[in-house]
Amino acid sequence: MPAAVRFGVNYTPSEGWFHHWLDFDLDSxxxxxxxxxxxxxxxxxxxxxxxxxxxxxxLIRPRAVEQLVRLVDAAAERGLDVSVDGLQGHLSSFDFLPAWTRTWHRRNLFTDPEVLDGQAAYLRTLAAALAGRPGFLGMTLGNEVNQFAAGPHPDPDRATSEEIEAWLTRMLAACEEGAPGRLHLHAEYDATWYQDDQPFTPAQAARHGAVTAVHSWVFNGTAQRHGRTSVPAVHHAAYLIELSKAWADEPHRPVWLQEVGAPQPLVPAEHAAAFAAATLAHVLDCTDLWGITWWCSHDVSRDLADFPELEYGLGLLTNDRRPKDLAYELARAARDHTRAPAVRTTALVVPADPSARSACGPGGRVFDAWFRLVADGARPASVLDVHADDKEHLAARGITEVVTPDQVLPVPHGPHGPHGQDGPQGGTRS
Incomplete structure (x- = not known):
């Protein structure tokens, strides 16, 4: 773990968005x-x-790889380290998959032997090209690749959790072969934590790779249910960080808040800075935090069509590189933060069974109980039900009190009595 939390941003080029790779302009x-x-x-x-x-x-285009290396070097010249995503994948509602995996060449992204060979070669090549660059942090396998593995994706590449386990193991090994000892990891959107039938599991997220990555977006039902200034909205990122720790084998495994943002209209532009300030304050109250990487650097140009409306205004900076009030909040946190959060001694029990993880999502019993505790002034951690009586596990994490959702919340009653079928249900991001 570093001595201090890292503060960064997901880089969205101001000119051409991620299509800038087609017309790469190093000066821009x-x-x-x-x-x-x-x-x-x-x-x-x-x-x-x-x-x-x-x-x-x-065919892995040498010129494209060279341009990536030049970008990493340019960042290093400005004191910026770089983490590189590989299998890209999915960004801002658009899928970017090579033709050799689609339509007439339709092959499963997670199980087809030839696709796996191609993916591993690609990740290894990028990692090896960057291995000697001083500012290179490491590889993330791809951005929210779990969205390809299940609904609500309109054309998912179905796989079992066992097949995903094998995929993660092989792809992370390819990154390590290319750049030994770097910070290699994988990252998924919150269906991993909230969606019962998602084959990417919380245990995989918390046990594979150098750190656990979480992506926090309050448009997953949190802001819709509770409002932008609510306890659940401004603590959602901290909740995901603490939730992820329940599945970690290492008591102090680092967690990277790799994406967090202020999406309009749920968080109107004039309230984005206040939302960021509150979110950052609560996240920085979590121990074992590797870093915070805001989404995103620059607004998407209005010259580009067909993005969801919220995507155009997520930047810390405008499309012409002017910082917003939002940017100054992140800059202030980076400048003023001193790392001193206390250990969280009270833990809420979480089901270890991945088929019950919707209890952790918006509307679920774990979700509601955690935020009830926060609203009452507690600083809860989380612990799996299989470890709730494990004194050695609890001691290693500094946990001295364990509570269940039923101890925190009233027992729900529906037409079928206690725990009736109309009780709170988990929500997932669409």
Whole structure:
């Protein structure tokens, strides 16, 4: 663990969005990075688009890889470390998958032997090209790749949890082969934590890779149910961090809040800075936090069509590189934060069974109980039900009190009596 929390931003190029790889302009990239570095941040996360870099299963374009290396070097010149996503994948509602995996060449992304060979070669190649660069942090396998594995995706590549386990193991090994000893990890959207039939499981998220990554978005039902200033909305990112620790084998495994943002209209632009300030304060009250990486650096240009409306205004900076009040909140946190959160001694019991994880999502009993505790002034952690009586496990995490959702919340009553079928149900992001 680093001595201090890392503060960074997911880099969205101001010119051409991620399509900038087709017309790569290093001067424009440098100007973007200057505007990020001016905020006092220390890292960025960047997104090569997979079909642009590997248009054929046996063709990884050398020029594209060279451009990625030049971007990483330009960031290092400005004091910015870089984490690189590989299998990209999915960004801002658009899927970017190479033609050799779709339509006439339709093959499962997680199980087809030839696709796996191509993916591993690609990840290994990117990692090896960057291994010697001083500012290179490591690889993330891809952005929210779990959305390809289940609904609500309209054309999912179905896989079992056992097949996902094998996929994660092989792909992380490919990154390690290319760049030994770097910070290699995988990252999913919150269906991993909230959706009962999602084959990417919480245990995999908390046990594979160098750190656990969580992505916090309050448009998953949290802000809709409770409002932008509610306890659940401004503590949602902290909740995911603490929830993830329940499944970790290591008592102090680091957690990276790899994405968090202020989505309009649920968080109107004039309230984004206040939302950020509250979210950051609560996140920084979590122990074992590796870093915070805001989504995103620059607004999407209105010249680009068909994005969901919220995507156009998520930047810390405008499309012409002017910082917003939101940016100053992140800059202030990076400048003023001193790492001193106390250990959380009270833990809420969480079901270890992944088929019951909707209890942890918006509307679920675990979710509601955790935020009831917060509203009452507690600082809850979480613990799996299988460890609730494990004195050694609890002691290693500093937990001295364990409570269940039923001890925190009233027992729900419906037409079928206590725990009736109309009780709270978990929600997932769509």
């Amino acid at each position: 990239v440098r100007a973007d990075l200057d505007s990020v570095a001016a905020l006092g941040l220390d890292h960025i996360r960047v997104f090569p688009l997979w079909p642009y870099f590997q248009p054929n299963r046996t």
